[in-house]
Amino acid sequence: MAAVTETWRRHIVGQLKHRDLNQHHRFQDLIRFYIRLLEKTSLTKGILSCSTRQRSSDRSSVSSLLHQNNDLKKTTGELAYQVLELQQQIKIKECFLEEQHARLVADGSRLEGALDARRALQRRVETVQEDNGTLKRNYDELLELQRREEMKLREETVRGEGLLEDLIHLKTQAAAHMNSHNQRRSRAREANLQKELQTAARSKVTVDSCSSAPTSRSTSPKSDHQQDSTDGGHVRRFRSLSASSPRILSSFRDLFDRKRRGHSVCSLEEDLMFPVRFSSSARVPVRALQVLEAHEQGINAVRFSSSSQLLATGGTDREVKLWEVRSGSLTHRSTLDGSTEGITCIEFDPAGFRILAASYDKSALLWRLDDSVPKLTLTGHSRKVTAARFTGCLHQVVTGSADRTIRLWDLQRAACVKVVEVSSYCSDLVCCENSVISGHFDSKIRVWDSRALRCVQELLVQGKVTSLDIGSDHRQLLSCCRDDCLQLVDLRGRSNERVCFRADGFKCGSDSTKAVISPDGCFLAAGSADGAVYIWNVSTGNLETRLPDRHSSSISAVAWSMSGEYVVSVDKSRRAVLWSDI
Amino acid sequence: MAESGSLTSSTLPPPRTRIFKIIVIGDSGVGKTCLTYRFCAGKFPEKTEATIGVDFRERLVEFDCEKIKIQLWDTAGQERFRKSMVQHYYRNVHAVVFVYDVTNAASFRSLPAWIEECKQHALGSEVPRILVGNKCDLQDSVQVGTDVAQQFADGHSMPLFETSAKNPNGQGDGHSGGGNSDHVEAIFMTVAHKLKSQKPLVLSQPPGGSVGTINLSGGRDAGGDGTRSWGCSSC
Numbered sequence: 176m177a178a179v180t181e182t183w184r185r186h187i188v189g190q191l192k193h194r195d196l197n198q199h200h201r202f203q204d205l206i207r208f209y210i211r212l213l214e215k216t217s218l219t220k221g222i223l224s225c226s227t228r229q230r231s232s233d234r235s236s237v238s239s240l241l242h243q244n245n246d247l248k249k250t251t252g253e254l255a256y257q258v259l260e261l262q263q264q265i266k267i268k269e270c271f272l273e274e275q276h277a278r279l280v281a282d283g284s285r286l287e288g289a290l291d292a293r294r295a296l297q298r299r300v301e302t303v304q305e306d307n308g309t310l311k312r313n314y315d316e317l318l319e320l321q322r323r324e325e326m327k328l329r330e331e332t333v334r335g336e337g338l339l340e341d342l343i344h345l346k347t348q349a350a351a352h353m354n355s356h357n358q359r360r361s362r363a364r365e366a367n368l369q370k371e372l373q374t375a376a377r378s379k380v381t382v383d384s385c386s387s388a389p390t391s392r393s394t395s396p397k398s399d400h401q402q403d404s405t406d407g408g409h410v411r412r413f414r415s416l417s418a419s420s421p422r423i424l425s426s427f428r429d430l431f432d433r434k435r436r437g438h439s440v441c442s443l444e445e446d447l448m449f450p451v452r453f454s455s456s457a458r459v460p461v462r463a464l465q466v467l468e469a470h471e472q473g474i475n476a477v478r479f480s481s482s483s484q485l486l487a488t489g490g491t492d493r494e495v496k497l498w499e500v501r502s503g504s505l506t507h508r509s510t511l512d513g514s515t516e517g518i519t520c521i522e523f524d525p526a527g528f529r530i531l532a533a534s535y536d537k538s539a540l541l542w543r544l545d546d547s548v549p550k551l552t553l554t555g556h557s558r559k560v561t562a563a564r565f566t567g568c569l570h571q572v573v574t575g576s577a578d579r580t581i582r583l584w585d586l587q588r589a590a591c592v593k594v595v596e597v598s599s600y601c602s603d604l605v606c607c608e609n610s611v612i613s614g615h616f617d618s619k620i621r622v623w624d625s626r627a628l629r630c631v632q633e634l635l636v637q638g639k640v641t642s643l644d645i646g647s648d649h650r651q652l653l654s655c656c657r658d659d660c661l662q663l664v665d666l667r668g669r670s671n672e673r674v675c676f677r678a679d680g681f682k683c684g685s686d687s688t689k690a691v692i693s694p695d696g697c698f699l700a701a702g703s704a705d706g707a708v709y710i711w712n713v714s715t716g717n718l719e720t721r722l723p724d725r726h727s728s729s730i731s732a733v734a735w736s737m738s739g740e741y742v743v744s745v746d747k748s749r750r751a752v753l754w755s756d757i
Numbered sequence: 758m759a760e761s762g763s764l765t766s767s768t769l770p771p772p773r774t775r776i777f778k779i780i781v782i783g784d785s786g787v788g789k790t791c792l793t794y795r796f797c798a799g800k801f802p803e804k805t806e807a808t809i810g811v812d813f814r815e816r817l818v819e820f821d822c823e824k825i826k827i828q829l830w831d832t833a834g835q836e837r838f839r840k841s842m843v844q845h846y847y848r849n850v851h852a853v854v855f856v857y858d859v860t861n862a863a864s865f866r867s868l869p870a871w872i873e874e875c876k877q878h879a880l881g882s883e884v885p886r887i888l889v890g891n892k893c894d895l896q897d898s899v900q901v902g903t904d905v906a907q908q909f910a911d912g913h914s915m916p917l918f919e920t921s922a923k924n925p926n927g928q929g930d931g932h933s934g935g936g937n938s939d940h941v942e943a944i945f946m947t948v949a950h951k952l953k954s955q956k957p958l959v960l961s962q963p964p965g966g967s968v969g970t971i972n973l974s975g976g977r978d979a980g981g982d983g984t985r986s987w988g989c990s991s992c
Contacts, residue, residue, distance in 0.1 A: 339809065339837075339838075342809050342810065343809060343810050343838065343840075343841060343842065344841075345810075346809060346810025346811055346842060347810065347841055347842045347845060349810075349811070349813070350810065350811050350830075350842055350845035350846070351845055353813060353828075353830075354845055354848045354849060357776055357778055357828070357849060358849060360776060361776070361849075364775070
């Protein structure tokens, strides 16, 4: 049975296949066309494809195509709209693009401008940098300069400070000098006034010594009170003065004590200390050992100390200078100042501790050798003091002056104890034991008793006496006169033998030219106006030697050391010459 | 110093002439130099520099037939220019003139320091002091009133003077009898007169001496007068 079924089935299938093959040809084109249409439809009408497919019948295909066509038209319309829109958008975009382009161009041109500016700036930077470089160099130079200037400034400041220091130092000195000057003047004034007081006191005492005491007592208590107050003020005044002032006071007290006791002015010890001058043989100098400019101005006086180790010179420059004489040369030791005018005459005290000088400032001054400030100033003369000498008494000094007086001073009281008026200018003085001998411009030499200052003798010479010197044995007196003659007078006996010494070329140069006797009394020395030192032999009366060429101006004084070894001559042009025989 | 003449021996007066040393002190720039220059040279200096150390100015005046030399010590106001010299200023000084600048209150305020310095140098009360206010011609910039200054001066018992070294005739404040004459001059003259009458004739009387009493009392009387007139001028 199954096989039968199978056979017909195969037959039927064969039949059918055959029919399919026959009929397939006829419908082939249609199917193709349809497929094409279908494809077309599905292509053009994607949206409506579903519905189209549902109505997959041929009848509905036209309508669906129509429908599709409509849809397509609609779609075309939409698309056209879209195209329009897009075209519009394109236009906008183009506009925008144009805009952008324009902007780009603008930016490009701006960029170019900026680049230009940049280049310009770069150029400027370069120039500025260059300038900076220059400036920097200048700055460095200036910095260097400034450093140098600052250094200089620092140096200058230091120097300025140094100068200021110096100036202040000088000013301090000037102030100290002014102070001491004031003090000296006030002291001089005091001394003057004291002297006046004293003179007044003395005159009262001598006139009526009994009544003067009651007079003073009878003054009212008021005056006592005043006295006290003055004492007080007076003590204050002296707190800064030197020690010499109280001495003045004590000497005043002494004065009044003595007045009460008696009339003795000199104390007893006075004669004890007068030293014995020794004479050694003098050697005639032959050559100059040393020539020096000893003072600022002319030298008026020169003197050896009794030990011959010290030399003193006094000049117009107001100073007394002390020199040490050692191994044939002079070395400056100290300067004594205090005189307000030139020095005219100097002398060492016999013991060699003090020095006395006469001055143009109308006073005589006394120094201790170790103190440059004068210990005493003796004032009272009214014109220049030409000579000041220690007398034989220890504390006494005698001075001669151009005011035609000779005054005797007590050093303990710092006061003048005697004044003698002479008729003529006194140019020089010398003292021996009991007498004072003075030389005058009226061509007279007067001999005075040294205690009473009474003229005991007058000797006439030929001219104005310029200087006197006495031999160390006090036997011979040498006078130098303006008639260019030295005269030696024998003081022994009554005869007063005289010997004159002259020489060709010797000329007495001034009113104060000083001549000396050698310590052994064998020679005389004097300086001449021609600048030469002349030395005479006393025993023969002839010129021993002439020492020329060392002085350029008139010699004002000579001195012979006590040892006989040295002679010193000084002149008006500041020069001092040490002569010796070595 | 050079302008007022150096003090060589040739210009020295005879020893009879008394010298009064008057120091002028005060702050720097108050016009000490101008004041002293005005008094000694009679004019206002063209220009001045800071005084270093001290300058000396002197003038010779004549009172009652007595010649008196007034020696003014124009001191430095700046500390660095005076440091080492102060003791010289005060040595044996006869009178002290304190100067301040009326247009500078600081210079007035430092017066006590100056007075203290004066004290430190042991200046006795007998040394006359005066107070001078300088530059009073600058009336617009006055900082120190006369009443204040007067009070201060009274407190230290000093007479007060206000003046101007530049224009001393410009005003009369009645402190001195100067009137129309040079006011600066009048001030210093007053001091000198005071000194002259105050000082006894003899500085060192012999103690216990029975003489010289007449001289002495004479001097004292004059001193009394001087003190009185001084007192008047100070108020």
